[in-house]
Amino acid sequence: GDMGFWLGLDDALPTLARGKDSEPLRVGEKLRLYKAPCFPEVAEEVSDEVAGLVPGLRRSCQLLIADTGAFWSGLTADLVVASDLLFVICDSRPSSVAGAVRATELCRRMGVADVRRVCVYNRWNPKARMTLNEVQRALGTGVVYCVPDGKAAVDELLCTGDLEELVVLGNPLVGGVDSLMAAVLPRVGCPYSGLPRSRRKGWFK
Numbered sequence: 001g002d003m004g005f006w007l008g009l010d011d012a013l014p015t016l017a018r019g020k021d022s023e024p025l026r027v028g029e030k031l032r033l034y035k036a037p038c039f040p041e042v043a044e045e046v047s048d049e050v051a052g053l054v055p056g057l058r059r060s061c062q063l064l065i066a067d068t069g070a071f072w073s074g075l076t077a078d079l080v081v082a083s084d085l086l087f088v089i090c091d092s093r094p095s096s097v098a099g100a101v102r103a104t105e106l107c108r109r110m111g112v113a114d115v116r117r118v119c120v121y122n123r124w125n126p127k128a129r130m131t132l133n134e135v136q137r138a139l140g141t142g143v144v145y146c147v148p149d150g151k152a153a154v155d156e157l158l159c160t161g162d163l164e165e166l167v168v169l170g171n172p173l174v175g176g177v178d179s180l181m182a183a184v185l186p187r188v189g190c191p192y193s194g195l196p197r198s199r200r201k202g203w204f205k
Contacts, residue, residue, distance in 0.1 A: 004035045008161030030062070048072070054082050063190050071098055071164035072106060080112060084188040087158045090135065092128035097138050104139055116142070118184050123149040124176075145183065147176035167195065 022178045092099035119139050124146040136144050150173030153193035157166045185192040
């Protein structure tokens with residue numbers, strides 16, 4: 001996804017367009033990244049190869065995260081089937097909630113158990129145009145995890161490739177994601193110790 005850009009490393013990251021000959025870039029003691037192909041037609045050309053990489057990567061990594069975006073394709077379906085957890089993320093826009101409802105229905109048609117689905121209300125705040133109860137009803141679940149709205153600081157820092165600064169500042173978004181990971185990762189046997197207490201700069205090295 002956009003993680004490489006957020007870390008200011010986009011030019012250095014290997015692209016998945018190179019398929020099985022590509023190696024991820026080590027950006028932390030326990031974090032390695034690929035980046036998605038820049039052009040849609042290239043993404044379609046390598047989708048089968050990317051799906052083929054997943055079994056090997058799962059064996060070599062404690063946690064493998066695939067950012068699929070909002071539009072579904074054959075690759076999306078392959079990744080959904082191979083996933084232990086599927087995060088369905090929406091925000092307060094009606095169109096975003098409608099997209100999450102469609103994604104939920106597609107998962108059910110594919111036989112993905114509801115227990116594998118994690119619903120997340122991103123950019124939540126008490127004054128949002130859609131309440132938590134409305135989102136829960138739309139998605140047909142009583143459990144929706146809320147990640148607070150980090151306000152303008154999130155867009156400003158991500159647009160400049162400074163994710164680390166966002167973490168160091170203790171933005172509400174960061175705390176929400178931290179709580180979300182602590183709640184759901186143990187369900188798939190992945191221990192999560194949380195963010196470094198000091199949150200000093202340089203912990204992405």
